[in-house]
Amino acid sequence: MPTPLYDSLRALAGTHPLRLDMPGHHGGPLPGGFPWPSEIDFTENGHTGDLYGGEPDAIQAAERLWAERFGFDSCLFLTGGSTQGIHAGLALLAGEGGPAALDRGSHRSVYHALALLDLTPHFIPRPWLAGEGVTGPVLPETVGKALKAHPEIKTVCITSPTYYGVLSDIPAIAGVCRAHGAKLMVDGAHGAHLPFLGYTGYQAADVVVMSAHKTLPAPGQTALLLANGFGLDQLQRWGSVYGTSSPSYVLMSALDAARDYMEGEGTARYLETVRLTEALRGRWPALAPRDGLALDPARLTLFSPDGFALADALRARGIYPEMADAGHVVCILTCAGGPAEAERLERALADTGLTGPYPPIPPPPEPPQAVLTPRRALFAPRERVLLSQSAGRVCAGQIAPYPPGVPVIAPGERIEKKHLAYLREIGYNEVYCDVIRPREE
Numbered sequence: 537m538p539t540p541l542y543d544s545l546r547a548l549a550g551t552h553p554l555r556l557d558m559p560g561h562h563g564g565p566l567p568g569g570f571p572w573p574s575e576i577d578f579t580e581n582g583h584t585g586d587l588y589g590g591e592p593d594a595i596q597a598a599e600r601l602w603a604e605r606f607g608f609d610s611c612l613f614l615t616g617g618s619t620q621g622i623h624a625g626l627a628l629l630a631g632e633g634g635p636a637a638l639d640r641g642s643h644r645s646v647y648h649a650l651a652l653l654d655l656t657p658h659f660i661p662r663p664w665l666a667g668e669g670v671t672g673p674v675l676p677e678t679v680g681k682a683l684k685a686h687p688e689i690k691t692v693c694i695t696s697p698t699y700y701g702v703l704s705d706i707p708a709i710a711g712v713c714r715a716h717g718a719k720l721m722v723d724g725a726h727g728a729h730l731p732f733l734g735y736t737g738y739q740a741a742d743v744v745v746m747s748a749h750k751t752l753p754a755p756g757q758t759a760l761l762l763a764n765g766f767g768l769d770q771l772q773r774w775g776s777v778y779g780t781s782s783p784s785y786v787l788m789s790a791l792d793a794a795r796d797y798m799e800g801e802g803t804a805r806y807l808e809t810v811r812l813t814e815a816l817r818g819r820w821p822a823l824a825p826r827d828g829l830a831l832d833p834a835r836l837t838l839f840s841p842d843g844f845a846l847a848d849a850l851r852a853r854g855i856y857p858e859m860a861d862a863g864h865v866v867c868i869l870t871c872a873g874g875p876a877e878a879e880r881l882e883r884a885l886a887d888t889g890l891t892g893p894y895p896p897i898p899p900p901p902e903p904p905q906a907v908l909t910p911r912r913a914l915f916a917p918r919e920r921v922l923l924s925q926s927a928g929r930v931c932a933g934q935i936a937p938y939p940p941g942v943p944v945i946a947p948g949e950r951i952e953k954k955h956l957a958y959l960r961e962i963g964y965n966e967v968y969c970d971v972i973r974p975r976e977e
């Protein structure tokens with residue numbers, strides 16, 4: 537199977553070049569026997585390609601294979617995680633200044649991009665699923681309502697799947713965006729495995745960002761920026777604004793190898809994991825798909841009367857879940873595991889006795905009033921106060937406890953008593969928060 541970038545780096549290493557360039561290890565081993573494939577850890581040298589350059593090269597050949605496999609016009613490798621791709625994608629679609637419709641539940645990288653680009657957010661709310669204690673999918677009609685009320689919005693950004701595995705109907709949302717002349721960007725940081733499992737929803741979006749490192753056998757920081765209707769040159773331009781000028785060839789060739797693995801054995805193993813996840817969902821109290829609730833088939837979100845205690849109990853047994861909140865424990869199951877890992881998890885779950893119905897979680901209140909732009913809120917002088925003493929102040933950061941997993945208060949919004957009451961109710965109280973200094977409001 538073709539791995540053009542990995543093959544070309546290996547071939548060059550095989551010539552035993554005298555390396556008088558970067559990285560400083562010059563292809564030799566790292567001290568202390570530190571395991572690192574130095575021999576393919578090159579820099580741009582005329583043979584290795586240029587991530588942000590224009591000439592066809594092995595990197596572009598490897599990116600093209602990803603673009604074709606996932607059904608996109610172009611693909612850029614990212615060595616700074618989805619965070620880099622979110623910054624680049626929003627700059628590409630929304631540019632500087634102006635409005636954007638945003639999933640309220642966006643990752644903080646979206647909030648940071650918003651502030652740096654000086655965009656004005658119109659937040660898209662998600663329904664609260666009381667039966668599951670999580671937010672539901674972004675609904676196409678909610679996006680349509682926002683775009684109808686604000687026809688000046690030409691960029692929409694949503695997350696799918698969420699941390700808990702909730703998928704939104706991307707083709708339907710993309711259709712709504714198109715009808716209003718808006719472009720859709722999807723933060724698919726948790727969904728890089730889905731196209732290999734036959735999911736085609738992402739192809740309807742204009743721009744999609746995925747973290748290979750979250751759900752595929754790929755190293756930390758590896759991610760992808762995929763686009764329809766935009767050429768690689770445009771992705772390179774914006775990717776280079778937010779990426780290092782010395783991108784790691786080891787990370788890039790690991791992306792090449794991960795795709796190749798997923799063309800065969802990796803997908804077969806992933807499909808086995810999907811079957812195991814389905815069985816686990818059937819045997820343990822867990823988030824499960826139903827009418828109106830589509831889920832990532834490999835994400836296991838367990839219910840617990842005390843999610844933090846369950847996560848601690850699992851960790852005490854050498855099992856490390858991805859995330860816990862008051863009523864859930866989220867496990868990322870991938871092709872790296874199989875029946876043995878599922879059995880080990882089941883034995884531990886039985887041993888802890890901590891799965892079961894989660895405590896009631898009230899839905900988050902309506903967002904507070906925004907009094908500063910996200911940009912002003914990011915750059916204005918701030919101070920730290922106790923959250924319980926912050927009523928009336930303007931929030932400088934995000935207050936986003938899990939659950940609900942969406943910011944109860946976002947940067948630039950005035951903290952109201954009802955939001956503090958909600959945060960108290962869900963047990964998020966004795967913490968500090970950053971607020972804008974009074975004179976700067």
Ligand SMILES: Cc1ncc(COP(=O)(O)O)c(C=O)c1O
Nearest residue numbers: 616617618619643695723725747
């Ligand atoms: C929904 C979502 N988007 C984006 C990111 C950023 O991804 P990365 O860590 O690859 O930069 C994360 C990270 O956890 C995330 O959960």
